[in-house]
Amino acid sequence: MILTHTKVAGRQKALWFTAVPLTAVATLLALTSQTRPATGGVEDLAFTGQMIAIFTGIAYAAAFPGFLTGSVRLGMSELEASTPVSPAVLRAAKVAGAFLVVVTPSFVVLLLVAARQTVGGRPVALFDAVLVTLTVVAPAALSAMALSGFAGALLPRALGRIAALLVWLLAVFSSPLVPLPTVNGTVFTFVGDAVVSGFFHTDPIYEAQGPLPVDGSASGAVLSLLWQACLILILLVVGTALAQRSRNR
Numbered sequence: 001m002i003l004t005h006t007k008v009a010g011r012q013k014a015l016w017f018t019a020v021p022l023t024a025v026a027t028l029l030a031l032t033s034q035t036r037p038a039t040g041g042v043e044d045l046a047f048t049g050q051m052i053a054i055f056t057g058i059a060y061a062a063a064f065p066g067f068l069t070g071s072v073r074l075g076m077s078e079l080e081a082s083t084p085v086s087p088a089v090l091r092a093a094k095v096a097g098a099f100l101v102v103v104t105p106s107f108v109v110l111l112l113v114a115a116r117q118t119v120g121g122r123p124v125a126l127f128d129a130v131l132v133t134l135t136v137v138a139p140a141a142l143s144a145m146a147l148s149g150f151a152g153a154l155l156p157r158a159l160g161r162i163a164a165l166l167v168w169l170l171a172v173f174s175s176p177l178v179p180l181p182t183v184n185g186t187v188f189t190f191v192g193d194a195v196v197s198g199f200f201h202t203d204p205i206y207e208a209q210g211p212l213p214v215d216g217s218a219s220g221a222v223l224s225l226l227w228q229a230c231l232i233l234i235l236l237v238v239g240t241a242l243a244q245r246s247r248n249r
Contacts (some may be wrong), residue, residue: 018059023105026055035205040120042128043202048113049132050192050205052106053140054172057190060102060144061168065152065160067098067145068239091240099142106137128200135199135221136192139228143190144168146232150239174206185209187224194224 030036030048037043110129117125147167152160171190174182184206187194193204194214198221208214212223 018063019056019102020105022055022059023052023109026051027109029055037202040117041122042125042132042200045110045113045117045125045128045132046136046192046196046200046202049106049110049136050196052109053137054191056102056106056137057140057144057168057172058165060141061148061164062161064098064145064148065157065164067094067149068153068236069149069157069243091236095142095145095236098145099138102141102145103133103138106141107133110137131199135195135225139195139225139232140190140192142232143228146235146239150235150242153239153242183210185213187212187214187220188227189214189224190228192224195221197221198224 027048030044030051033047033051036047107129110133111126114122114125114129122128144164148161148164151164151167154160155163168190170180171183174180174184183189184191185193185204185208189206191205193206196202197204197214197216198218201216204214206214212220214220
């Protein structure tokens with residue numbers, strides 16, 4: 001079932017046309033940025049994962065406004081309801097299938113960076129790449145997907161795409177020159193600052209600020225991951241309910 005939804009998501013040409021170039025741009029920035037750690041260790045992997053999470057999230061926020069409403073719009077909801085599988089399992093398979101597609105390019109890049117480190121004498125680099133993918137890239141990708149799906153269920157598809165994209169951009173980019181509220185610098189960030197500082201002991205991208213600031217602790221990293229997991233679940237559940245309500249009208 002997951003394989004089926006993976007194939008469906010993989011056929012979205014627009015997703016590949018945006019995700020792959022943005023992954024390449026993020027990788028280039030990670031390798032050339034003056035702020036990169038350049039230690040040849042897990043710090044470089046973590047920073048690369050953060051860049052990938054930020055920029056590929058743009059693609060995912062724009063690509064999935066029909067994620068929760070697609071089956072209703074295409075008349076597939078009745079067919080899904082007739083299958084001998086619970087709706088919760090179907091939704092989980094749909095999320096898992098799409099997630100496997102979107103996370104693959106990012107994972108491949110991190111594996112390549114880790115392979116280079118392995119050749120340079122870091123045998124644990126491949127394991128670090130897996131950890132960075134699971135704790136930095138994956139939560140950001142799922143957050144962007146869930147945000148896009150929720151916005152597409154709440155608003156008309158075109159407006160949902162724009163709204164999700166704007167929210168993501170405001171969430172991951174901030175500057176003291178622009179006095180807007182931001183989650184960056186706190187455990188509520190989507191760019192992985194709390195995770196990389198708490199688990200991998202590397203410097204965050206944004207300075208600590210606001211309530212529950214990034215403090216470099218493992219507990220802060222866990223709290224950040226729990227927050228993202230809860231938000232993803234809420235967005236998917238509420239978005240699914242909105243999509244079902246539109247079907248019953």
